[in-house]
Amino acid sequence: MYRGFQLDRATPDKHCPVCHAECSERYINPGYTQIICPICGKFSAGDMAVYFITSLNDQKDNISYKLSHFFRSLSERAFGKSDSSLFPIYSHEDLKRVLNTPDPSVREKLLMLLQYIASLSNYPGQIVGLQPANDYPVLCAKNRAETDFYIQALGKDGMILVGKTEGGEPNCTITTRGWQELEKAEQSGADSPNGFIAMWFDPTQNPMRDAIKSAIIAAGYQPIRIDEVEHTNKIDDEILAKIRQSRFLVADFTGQRHGVYFEAGFMLGLGRTVIWICSKSDFADVHFDTRQYNTIVYENTDELKTRLQFRIEAILGKGPIPT
Numbered sequence: 001m002y003r004g005f006q007l008d009r010a011t012p013d014k015h016c017p018v019c020h021a022e023c024s025e026r027y028i029n030p031g032y033t034q035i036i037c038p039i040c041g042k043f044s045a046g047d048m049a050v051y052f053i054t055s056l057n058d059q060k061d062n063i064s065y066k067l068s069h070f071f072r073s074l075s076e077r078a079f080g081k082s083d084s085s086l087f088p089i090y091s092h093e094d095l096k097r098v099l100n101t102p103d104p105s106v107r108e109k110l111l112m113l114l115q116y117i118a119s120l121s122n123y124p125g126q127i128v129g130l131q132p133a134n135d136y137p138v139l140c141a142k143n144r145a146e147t148d149f150y151i152q153a154l155g156k157d158g159m160i161l162v163g164k165t166e167g168g169e170p171n172c173t174i175t176t177r178g179w180q181e182l183e184k185a186e187q188s189g190a191d192s193p194n195g196f197i198a199m200w201f202d203p204t205q206n207p208m209r210d211a212i213k214s215a216i217i218a219a220g221y222q223p224i225r226i227d228e229v230e231h232t233n234k235i236d237d238e239i240l241a242k243i244r245q246s247r248f249l250v251a252d253f254t255g256q257r258h259g260v261y262f263e264a265g266f267m268l269g270l271g272r273t274v275i276w277i278c279s280k281s282d283f284a285d286v287h288f289d290t291r292q293y294n295t296i297v298y299e300n301t302d303e304l305k306t307r308l309q310f311r312i313e314a315i316l317g318k319g320p321i322p323t
């Protein structure tokens, strides 16, 4: 029913509806649009979501950089640049939630930039090039100028050495101090004993919820789940805070709830572990191809509990809480 709105402005050009950059790919499918943007990375949005994005562009205060950041951090951290198989289809409700997320602090932005440079470095000492005009969403900056500011700041703090390419773009090398800072940041996340559960909130799912909880406890971690009746901003803030405090997230895609895709995406954006699970009967309906992410496809709760516990221990090691 929303296609009439969506097609007016979206179809004729190959521009990204979020940032207006020229896209390398833009596909219109029944019900959603799929985009590969040099700035926002790869994403899919439902028709209503595309309409919602377009309506944002008409507002005076540009807040779409938050969407660029959300989409781009998924592309960068979760899937690797060459991988185009994972395209969750975001709804306009998901996007509203992204827009309600507070901006990262300056300290967090500096760390995100440092982590991004590290992800481009194949070895310590390598000189890597940055493209601030395209890369600003990586650290949730509003534009190139803000990104340049943080590049210089990392240089002044002794985290990177900053140079220039012949084309005038910045290039940089992470210093020993920078690598030590990255290690410290990684270890602080590793201290959390929490495992967040993202799943369908429905009474039919209670046996699965209990199995997931037992698996997390058996692996030595503290299960965190927020029982919710409906989404309000207040609950969203609480969910995001709890996810931030967790070391990993278990995402059960059974029931195809948008909230689960959103919470998994948020955790991936933080650069932490997401363990993907789904009931066998629902797996064919999953919105994207998760096969390469080694999803635990379960047939019953016993199997779920055992496999999930082993998966957590294999990825993260035994947790700090005695079982």
Ligand SMILES: [Zn+2]
Binding pocket: 016, 017, 018, 019, 020, 021, 037, 038, 039, 040, 041, 068
């Ligand atoms: Zn874009």
